[in-house]
Amino acid sequence: MNKKTVKQSLSILLISFMAVTPFQQTAHGKSTLDIQADAAILVEADTGKIVYSENEDKPLGIASMTKMMTEYLVLEAIDTGKIKWDQTYKVSDKVYQLANAPGLSNVPLRADEEYTVRELYDAMVIKSGNGAAIALSEVVAGSEGEFVKMMNAKAKELGFEHYHFVNSSGLSNYDMLGMYPKGTREDDENMVSAEDMATLAYYLIHDFPEVLETSSLSSKVFRPGTSEELVMKNTNGLLKGKSYYYKGADGLKTGTTPFAGSTFTGTAERNGVRYISVILDAKDETGQPSSAERFIQSRELLDYGFKEFKSVTFNLDNIETKKDHTLPVPNGKDQTVSIKIDNPISLRLSDEEKDKVKTALELDDMKVDEDGSLEAPIEKGEKIGQLVIEPGEDAEYIFDQKKAPYRLDVYAAESVKKASWFVRSARSIQDFFGNLL
Structure with missing residues (x-):
């Protein structure tokens, strides 16, 4: 951004002091934090300032954190009037099969049944429903293949530098029963750097703050009072009532696949100050992927931001x-x-x-x-x-x-x-x- 300066001014008063900033150390050198993951980053949510980072530019598997981009595009479509919350969607054969496939995170969707965009959105954000994410991609773009094009275009627009989106859910393409999106390959994976995931979280929170109203819910009942009633439990371990509860935590998304390991994009706000954390492929002390460690290490990152920095x-x-x-x-x-x-x-x-x-x-x-x-x-x-x-x-x-x-x-x-x-x-x-x- 070009900045206009005044060549001659009566009162240009400067206060300039020399000090050593910790950002270079935390971003590129050794730090006091002990983060065991393939990549990590902590960002001040108000300004986008990087507080800590390790291996932040390397594209890595993100698994279901992919759904954050799907959330962004759905909320954008709502905002522009392209789709509506009460708009209904009739389940396609592809969505039916993937929403009911054994071993995949889902809210089961019935064949030929109609669901509102709101129901699908809640199922995607809270329960990490893969079928619901694919259904929403069809609502917004007509097909998941076209939606993937939108995902990559939006990533470029938001300034991502290291990214490759191949589907709307975060599944490995080889787990999609041969129905992976047109234009992608069976061995394709969603891959994004930690810094770009933090960027996505930043824009998601700033452009559509209502996302936190849903991502902060520890649970919600799907289709209450019907034969499909189901308690959807949030996979975010930092939320209230969860094993790794962290005061102020209200988002955003977990991810787990054999390729990506255990990943997590978290955010928490205290006294008007918000931080965004990203952990990619968290490891335990033996070097093995650990679902628990992504939350433990996210807590450590967030603590660092809240305790070591002052307003x-x-x-x-x-x-x-x-x-x-x-x-x-x-x-x-x-x-x-x-x-x-x-x-x-x-x-x-x-x-x-x-x-x-x-x-x-x-x-x-x-x-x-x-x-x-x-x-x-x-x-x-x-x-x-x-x-x-x-x-x-x-x-x-x-x-x-x-x-x-x-x-x-x-x-x-x-x-x-x-x-x-x-x-x-x-x-x-x-x-x-x-x-x-």
């Missing part, structure tokens, strides 16, 4: 020592103007990196004269510049556009009229003789 607020106090929040206006009737911002910004920082943040006030070059001085007249509420906060050169993000500084608009808190020619002339004469003394 630091940045506002106009960061660029002034007197804290009077005023700027000089040499040609104004009043020669100072009070300034304000709408809301401060809060960043999650370690004790070391908070001292590396650079803060500056950049005045709008249309509001200053050739000497860089702020010019009157100025109207109350008029934007006169921006407060710029740079977290530090070593900070890394899950997407490039977030590497730019944070910018808060700065406004005049009062009006300042331009001084008359006589007053300005008198000031100039006074300044001239003052300089001679």
Whole structure:
């Protein structure tokens, strides 16, 4: 993102301190965390800032975490009016066979029965129903093959770098009873890097926060009061009432196949702060895939974020020592103007990196004269510049556009009229003789 800077400014005030940031260490070197997995990442959900990562760029099997992309496309189709929650779907032969195949995670769907999009969505998100995911792909795109094209196109649009979607459910194609999507191969697998999965989680939460209303449910009854009534139990072990309960956890998706091992994309929020964690192919102490370890290690990642980083607020106090929040206006009737911002910004920082943040006030070059001085007249509420906060050169993000500084608009808190020619002339004469003394 190109940033416009002011070449000449009366009040560009910088605060710059040297410190060592932990991000390089946690992202590319040794860390204090003991994560036993093929890949892992922890991201601050508000900003996309990478707090910790291991092997984050390597595409690996994601199993049923694939359904997160299916969720995104379904919610997008709902949002645009392409489909509706109460819209019904008649079960196809393919969906019937796969929804009732032994050994696969499913909510059984009956042949030729009709189910609403909402019922299928709940079955997919809570119970990780593979048949339900495929059914939704047919609702949105007409066929799973066309839906897979949409999945890969959306991944590219969201900025993924290491991804390969081959079906809507996360099953290994060889488990699809020969009915894998057109355009894919029987030996194909859904493969995405940990960083790209965190990116998907980021956009899923930000674009469609309602996803958490469903993913946070420990259980829900499917078709209550009918012969198909079934208690769907969520596979997320961090939710309330589960074995690895974690305070604030409300999503997102597990995944397990022989190819991918045990995987998990988790998220939790505490006191308005949210983190996203991804674990790919969690291992136990013997090096074997472990369903429990994906939750244990996710807890460790989330604890690291919540305990080792603090919320630091940045506002106009960061660029002034007197804290009077005023700027000089040499040609104004009043020669100072009070300034304000709408809301401060809060960043999650370690004790070391908070001292590396650079803060500056950049005045709008249309509001200053050739000497860089702020010019009157100025109207109350008029934007006169921006407060710029740079977290530090070593900070890394899950997407490039977030590497730019944070910018808060700065406004005049009062009006300042331009001084008359006589007053300005008198000031100039006074300044001239003052300089001679």
